[in-house]
Amino acid sequence: xxxxxxxxxxxxxxxxxxxxxxxxxxxxxxxxxxxxxxxxxxxxxxxxxxxxxxxxxxxxxxxxxxxxxxxxxxxxxxxxxxxxxxxx
Numbered sequence: 001x002x003x004x005x006x007x008x009x010x011x012x013x014x015x016x017x018x019x020x021x022x023x024x025x026x027x028x029x030x031x032x033x034x035x036x037x038x039x040x041x042x043x044x045x046x047x048x049x050x051x052x053x054x055x056x057x058x059x060x061x062x063x064x065x066x067x068x069x070x071x072x073x074x075x076x077x078x079x080x081x082x083x084x085x086x087x088x
Contacts, residue, residue, distance in 0.1 A: 015045040015085040022049060022081060036078055045085035050078040 012018035026035045026049075036050040 011086075015047075015083060018083045019047050022083065026051065033079075047083045049081040049083070051081065052078055 010018075012021065023035075025031065026033060032053050033051045034053075036052050037048075038050075039048045040046075041048065
């Protein structure tokens with residue numbers, strides 16, 4: 001399956017290894033990305049991980065171009081990672 005524009009695909013040896021690698025890298029905190037939520041989809045080997053990026057949430061562009069009203073709406077900007085087992 002080819003990713004849609006703006007998306008990319010990384011392959012791991014297993015679903016479990018992929019989830020472990022993502023969790024480890026998010027916990028390390030050296031990329032500016034922070035985990036917001038994790039949803040394990042019941043009955044499947046699929047996990048949806050929502051992240052936020054500190055620099056993008058507080059940058060000048062964010063404040064002036066996207067979130068400029070009195071009531072802020074920056075919570076609408078999670079970046080999602082879908083991890084799924086691919087049947088080959």
